[in-house]
Amino acid sequence: MTAGSSAEARLSVDTAATLNDVSVVFGVKGKRVVALDRISMELRKNEVVALVGPSGCGKSTSLRVIAGLSKPTAGTVQVNVDRKTRALGGFSMMFQTPSLLDWRSVLGNVMLPLEQRDISKAEARQRAEHLLERVGLADFQHRRPYELSGGMQQRTAVARALVTDPEVLLLDEPFGALDAITRDQMCVVLEGLVEERSMSVLLVTHSISEAIMLSDRILVMSGRPGRVLEELSVPLARPRELDNRLDKNARELEARMLTLLALR
Amino acid sequence: MSETRAIATEATAESRGAGGAGAGAAALHDDLPPLDAPQSLAARTGAALLRLLARTAITVAVIVVIVLLWWAIVEVFNLPSTELPPPSTVWDDLTGKWGIIWAQATPTIIESVAGYLISAAIGIPLGYVISRPGPIARSMNTGAVALQIFPKIAVAPLFLVWFGFGYAPRILFIVLMSFFPIALNAAAGFASVPLDLQDLGSIVGMGWLTRIRKLQGPWALPQIFTGLKIAASFAVIAALVSEFSGGTQGLGVLIVQLEANLDISLMFAAILMVTVLGFVFYGLISVLEMIAIPWHVSRRRQ
Numbered sequence: 001m002t003a004g005s006s007a008e009a010r011l012s013v014d015t016a017a018t019l020n021d022v023s024v025v026f027g028v029k030g031k032r033v034v035a036l037d038r039i040s041m042e043l044r045k046n047e048v049v050a051l052v053g054p055s056g057c058g059k060s061t062s063l064r065v066i067a068g069l070s071k072p073t074a075g076t077v078q079v080n081v082d083r084k085t086r087a088l089g090g091f092s093m094m095f096q097t098p099s100l101l102d103w104r105s106v107l108g109n110v111m112l113p114l115e116q117r118d119i120s121k122a123e124a125r126q127r128a129e130h131l132l133e134r135v136g137l138a139d140f141q142h143r144r145p146y147e148l149s150g151g152m153q154q155r156t157a158v159a160r161a162l163v164t165d166p167e168v169l170l171l172d173e174p175f176g177a178l179d180a181i182t183r184d185q186m187c188v189v190l191e192g193l194v195e196e197r198s199m200s201v202l203l204v205t206h207s208i209s210e211a212i213m214l215s216d217r218i219l220v221m222s223g224r225p226g227r228v229l230e231e232l233s234v235p236l237a238r239p240r241e242l243d244n245r246l247d248k249n250a251r252e253l254e255a256r257m258l259t260l261l262a263l264r
Numbered sequence: 265m266s267e268t269r270a271i272a273t274e275a276t277a278e279s280r281g282a283g284g285a286g287a288g289a290a291a292l293h294d295d296l297p298p299l300d301a302p303q304s305l306a307a308r309t310g311a312a313l314l315r316l317l318a319r320t321a322i323t324v325a326v327i328v329v330i331v332l333l334w335w336a337i338v339e340v341f342n343l344p345s346t347e348l349p350p351p352s353t354v355w356d357d358l359t360g361k362w363g364i365i366w367a368q369a370t371p372t373i374i375e376s377v378a379g380y381l382i383s384a385a386i387g388i389p390l391g392y393v394i395s396r397p398g399p400i401a402r403s404m405n406t407g408a409v410a411l412q413i414f415p416k417i418a419v420a421p422l423f424l425v426w427f428g429f430g431y432a433p434r435i436l437f438i439v440l441m442s443f444f445p446i447a448l449n450a451a452a453g454f455a456s457v458p459l460d461l462q463d464l465g466s467i468v469g470m471g472w473l474t475r476i477r478k479l480q481g482p483w484a485l486p487q488i489f490t491g492l493k494i495a496a497s498f499a500v501i502a503a504l505v506s507e508f509s510g511g512t513q514g515l516g517v518l519i520v521q522l523e524a525n526l527d528i529s530l531m532f533a534a535i536l537m538v539t540v541l542g543f544v545f546y547g548l549i550s551v552l553e554m555i556a557i558p559w560h561v562s563r564r565r566q
Contacts, residue, residue: 069463084469093467095460102559103482112478116469144559170467 015080016168016200017043017066022075024061035061037225038075043168045080048194048201050211052257053221059204062226063170066202067093081167086118092166094174098153100145100160107132107141110159117164124163131159135189151182155189162193169194171203175210184242187213195239208257209245212236218253220260229260305555312554316547323543349529358533365530365537368518372503373541375431375514379438380499380545387443387495388488391450392476405451412444420509434506434514441502442495449491453484486560489553496549500542 024036036058043049043066051059064070068083068091083091092113100109107128114124132141135155145153154175161169174190175183191214194201205211211218211234218232235249244250331351337343338350345353358365394405416437423433457480465475507516515534522531 064463067463067467069466086469090469091467093463095463097458097460099458099460099464101461101479101482103485103557113468115478116474146559 013080014045015042015078016045017077017079017081017202019062019065019072020076020078022062022065022072022077024058024065024070025073034225036065036072037227039226039228040075041219041228043200043202045167045200046198047217048203048215050203050205050215050218051221052205052208052211052218052261053226054223054261055206056226057221057223058226059221060172063172063202063204066168067091067170079168086116088117088119088165089167090164091168091170092161092164093170094157094161094172096173096176098145098150098157100153100156102144102146105142105144106137106148106156109145109156110141110163113160113164127163128159131163132156134193135159150178151185154178154182154186158186158190158193162197165197166199169199169201171201171205173204173206176206183207183210188242190214191238191240208254208261211257212245212250212253213240213242218257220257232256308558309555312551312558315554316551346526346528349532353529354532354536357530358536361530361533365515365518365534368513368515368534369537369541371431372500372507372514372516372538375434375438375506376499376503376541376545378431379435379503380442380495382435382439383443383446383495383499384492386439387446387491388450390443390447391452391484391488391491392454392480394447394451395454408444408447411440416440417505417509420506423506424510429510429512434503434511437506438499438502441505442498445494445498446488446491449494450484450488453487454480456487457483485557489549489557493546493549493553496545497542500538500545504538 019039019041021038021040022036023034023038026033026035039058039062041062051062053059061070065072065077066079081090101112104112107125110128110132111124114127129138129141132138135158137152137155137159140148140152145156148156157174175186178186187210194214201214203211203214215234218234220229220232221227222229232253234253236244236247335351338348390404390408394401394408420437423437427433427436461479461483465479470478503514504516507514508520511517515538519531519534522528522534
């Protein structure tokens with residue numbers, strides 16, 4: 001949290017992005033809908049932050065504001081990373097749906113973001129193939145997305161999000177549409193990939209165990225109007241495994257989050 | 265409140281499942297055989313033609329049934345050739361006087377194809393503009409609807425006064441008749457691009473032209489083809505109507521003359537020719553569709 005920092009304050013080198021008293025108000029058919037009410041938060045370099053809260057608390061809106069997809073009505077957004085870079089790095093995002101292009105092969109889908117960067121086609125292909133191997137889809141690169149299972153599609157989306165070596169990775173309920181077992185598998189895959197590279201990750205999720213498994217810091221948000229109730233740090237070493245969720249301090253964390261999220 | 269309960273149940277379910285999760289993580293590969301090479305254009309075209317052949321068989325069967333019905337009606341009601349000639353007589357006229365029919369079919373084909381291509385060239389970009397938010401899109405939409413509702417047939421004779429007796433008035437008439445289904449379907453296609461996909465375009469840093477080329481265009485393609493197919497059947501009919509309303513050549517002119525001369529058999533041969541033209545036109549667009557969007561067709565096959 002960046003309490004009391006003025007809007008013009010320079011970002012420290014350790015910060016990837018900050019929201020300062022950001023409000024977002026939509027006008028839907030003449031009605032004012034407050035999606036976000038004076039939220040402040042900080043995403044530091046190379047840390048994984050999870051935003052957890054009930055539906056409609058504004059966690060996705062917070063993420064969209066940082067991504068530059070929504071404009072704040074009030075307050076300031078500061079981003080230390082070039083959103084429009086032509087080099088590698090910059091921003092990447094994963095959505096609730098795999099959002100793959102059916103008219104491209106799996107490989108073609110993973111290469112898509114690199115087509116907007118100044119990088120040779122050969123190198124792009126090499127990077128994409130390498131990542132597909134990492135997510136266990138090396139044998140499926142010439143398949144079309146609709147030929148794959150839901151989990152495989154979302155792994156393709158993971159590869160696509162990481163292929164540009166992003167400095168900031170935004171995850172908007174990335175596994176929300178998957179079944180519990182596949183979701184656990186995806187958590188393991190993603191944890192490994194996050195662990196081995198330096199990037200800042202903002203994860204929006206409904207799932208407490210996903211937040212514990214993946215993040216360094218958890219911001220628990222209340223329902224409408226969305227506020228940050230509490231900031232919790234995750235006392236688990238890396239690399240993590242699914243069984244770590246059963247550790248004593250992980251269970252205490254889970255209990256604390258359940259209390260915070262219950263009946264508000 | 266129910267939301268909070270949902271989170272709680274989910275969390276317990278997941279911690280229960282955590283014990284056996286190691287095994288789950290190892291099973292990354294689903295039971296799909298790997299495919300080594302992407303299908304080449306030649307292979308896709310071949311597959312498309314094969315599917316077309318299967319469809320053609322059904323079409324032929326339907327035609328046979330229609331001809332049989334036609335023949336039965338003539339026989340049962342004992343109709344004279346001046347009212348409804350039997351299929352055999354019409355066929356004899358079609359083959360025997362092919363020269364006359366083909367000579368008048370040529371201008372009709374030229375008009376329809378030219379009008380159709382112009383409709384597509386106008387309709388698809390117009391569909392894109394209509395699909396965008398804002399007042400410009402809305403006014404364009406209103407304009408297109410007005411043009412569609414306006415009874416063009418009523419003013420078709422005036423076109424001759426305005427644009428002369430050449431191809432121009434008839435091509436214009438065809439364009440006015442067939443651009444609308446193309447524009448409307450294209451607009452629906454462009455407007456249906458999912459929000460996540462649009463966001464992806466923004467995050468990845470695509471400009472508007474790249475978006476059209478890589479996201480919106482391919483996404484809208486199945487819908488665009490729906491419009492193109494509807495317009496394909498419209499174009500030939502529109503050509504005929506424009507010829508009815510005054511002209512010097514074309515199958516429409518021939519049909520009007522033959523009816524006046526009571527040469528009903530040859531008139532039916534000319535009508536048959538129009539029908540075949542429409543079929544061929546529609547078929548060509550369907551083949552193009554199967555080649556252009558294999559991802560859509562193969563999904564439908566599943």
